[in-house]
Amino acid sequence: MSTPQLQQAPTAPLAPPVRPLTQRLFDYIVWGTVILLLIASFGPVELKRLPMLFRNSGNMREFTAGFMHPDYGEWRTYVAAMWLTIEMALWGTLLAIGMAIPLGLAAARNVSPPWIQQPVRRLLDLLRAIPDLVVGTMFIVAVGLGPLTGVLAIAVNTGGVLGKLFSEAVETVDPRPVEGVKATGAAGLQQIVWGVIPQVAPLWTSYALYRFESSARSATVLGLIGAGGIGQLLFDSLNAFRFDQTAMIVIVIVIAVSLIDLLSQAMRSRLT
Numbered sequence: 001m002s003t004p005q006l007q008q009a010p011t012a013p014l015a016p017p018v019r020p021l022t023q024r025l026f027d028y029i030v031w032g033t034v035i036l037l038l039i040a041s042f043g044p045v046e047l048k049r050l051p052m053l054f055r056n057s058g059n060m061r062e063f064t065a066g067f068m069h070p071d072y073g074e075w076r077t078y079v080a081a082m083w084l085t086i087e088m089a090l091w092g093t094l095l096a097i098g099m100a101i102p103l104g105l106a107a108a109r110n111v112s113p114p115w116i117q118q119p120v121r122r123l124l125d126l127l128r129a130i131p132d133l134v135v136g137t138m139f140i141v142a143v144g145l146g147p148l149t150g151v152l153a154i155a156v157n158t159g160g161v162l163g164k165l166f167s168e169a170v171e172t173v174d175p176r177p178v179e180g181v182k183a184t185g186a187a188g189l190q191q192i193v194w195g196v197i198p199q200v201a202p203l204w205t206s207y208a209l210y211r212f213e214s215s216a217r218s219a220t221v222l223g224l225i226g227a228g229g230i231g232q233l234l235f236d237s238l239n240a241f242r243f244d245q246t247a248m249i250v251i252v253i254v255i256a257v258s259l260i261d262l263l264s265q266a267m268r269s270r271l272t
Contacts, residue, residue: 067243067244067246067247067250068247069244069247070244070245070247070248070251071242071244071245071247071248072248074245074248075248075252077233078230078233078248078249078252079252081228081229081230081232081233082229082230082252082253082256084147084228084229084230085150085216085219085220085223085228085229085230085231085256086216086219086256086260087147088147088150088151088154088219088222088227088228088229089154089212089215089216089218089219090212091151091155092150092151092152092153092154092155092158092215092219093154093155093158093208093211093212093215095151095152095155095159096154096155096156096157096158096159096161096162096211096215097159097162097208099155099159099162099163100158100159100160100162100163100165100166101166101204103120103123103124103159103163103166103167104162104163104164104165104166104167104169104170105166105167105170105192105196106120106167107120107121107124107163107164107167108167108168108170108171109171110170110171110173110175111170111192111196120163121164121167124160124163124164124167125160126160127156127157127159127160127163128157128160128161128164129160130156130157131157132153132154132157132218132221132222133153133221133222133224133225135152135153135156135157136149136150136152136153136222136225136227137225139152139153140225140226145226145227145228146226146227146228147227147228147229149222149225149226149227149228150219150222150223150227150228150229153222153227154215154218154219154222158211158214158215161211162207162208162211165207166200166204166207169200169203169204169207170196170200173195173196173199173200174199177195177198177199178191178195178196179195180195181194181195182195205267205268206268209264209267209268210264212260212264213257213260213261213264216256216257216260217253217257219231220234220253223235230249230252230253233245233249234246234249234250234253237249
């Protein structure tokens with residue numbers, strides 16, 4: 001005779017996890033504050049004038065008509081100026097990386113004590129908050145007009161941004177490799193070099209490439225204060241109402257930024 005099988009009692013479905021009330025209240029307060037800020041800022045930013053963008057589209061077409069016939073005569077000059085702008089972004093990003101690595105490590109909670117971490121974080125806030133044009137104007141007083149001013153202005157702002165990103169990457173590392181290095185009797189700096197840096201190096205490189213792309217675009221704006229590069233030619237053509245030249249300069253900028261983006265994507269793909 002076959003032994004009758006015992007029927008198992010149906011199990012009740014598991015209830016979905018519920019976040020504590022205090023955490024939900026904090027989320028409600030944060031998102032409620034954001035919504036209130038959006039509502040309160042609707043008038044000051046004059047969003048009610050947004051329909052004028054469509055009512056005055058004819059005026060926009062007349063203005064952009066001057067850009068429809070680029071002047072190719074000086075394209076070599078524009079390419080050379082764009083290359084100088086890229087060189088400014090490259091050196092500015094390199095100097096920023098050299099500044100961001102020690103600042104990022106000092107600002108990480110799992111590496112530095114609070115009496116070092118907090119002042120460094122405030123310093124990074126300061127570096128990020130000052131606009132590039134203001135920093136560039138300060139450096140003009142010291143080194144004069146020219147590309148070096150743009151390099152230093154990019155380095156300061158990008159150093160603040162990368163320092164924050166680097167510190168956040170360090171705070172997410174797996175502590176077990178660090179503990180393994182520490183178990184060998186390694187000192188604090190050796191623990192960072194052999195336990196932390198190998199984990200964050202790919203992410204740091206990706207962040208640096210992203211910022212190089214951004215620096216190549218923002219370096220054109222620094223031409224407004226005489227930092228050289230294609231930005232200076234761009235503003236000169238706009239002030240002279242030579243929109244045919246402006247159109248050609250914009251074409252050169254778009255092509256250069258697109259090539260930088262493709263190169264950056266290829267380099268990031270090899271890090272993953």
